[in-house]
Amino acid sequence: MIECIRLWTDAHQLSAFERGFVELAPGKPGDLISAALATGEVSFSETASGGSYGWHTAPTRRFVITLSGSLEFRLRNESTFLLTPGIVLLAEDTSGSGHAWRMVGPEPWRRLYVTLAETVVVPFRTAPLPPP
Secondary structure (H helix, E strand, C coil): CEEEEEEEECCCCCEEEEEEEECCEECCCCCEECCCCCEEEEEEEEECCCCEEEEECCCCCEEEEEEECEEEEEECCCCEEEECCCCEEEEECCCCCCEEEEEECCCCEEEEEEEECCCCCCCEEECCCCCC
16 A cells, blocks of 8 residues: 545635545556556655745645655644655645645655646545554
8 A cells, every 4th residue: 555645725725634545456466556647747856854844835736755854744724744755745735725844853855746647536545544
C-alpha cells in the first residue's frame, strides 16, 4: 500500500486533508501497481533544515514525494498532519485559504514534484490508517 494524504479545498474555501492510499492492483512479476497517470512537469526541490512556508495554496494539482525530511502541515482550522518519507502528498488545494508548513527534525526537505494532467483521476482511496 502506498500511503497518501490528500489536501484539497472544501466548499467553504478552506483547505482540508484526509489520509488514505493510492490504490494498487496485481501487476508483473507479482508486484502491485497503479494505473498509469498522465503527468506534466517533474522537478526536484530542497529546503534546508529549519525551513517553513507561510499560508499558500498549491500552485498546481500535483504529487509531492518526500525523499528526506519531515514537515508539519497546518490548516486554518488548526488541524495538522505530519509528512515524512514514504507518505505521498496529493496537493489539490489550488484555491481558497491554503496551508502552511514547518520543518521538524534536522534533515533537509528533499522532494519530487509531479504535476498531474488536468483530467487525470488519481486512484486515491480513504482508509483508516494508524496515526503517524
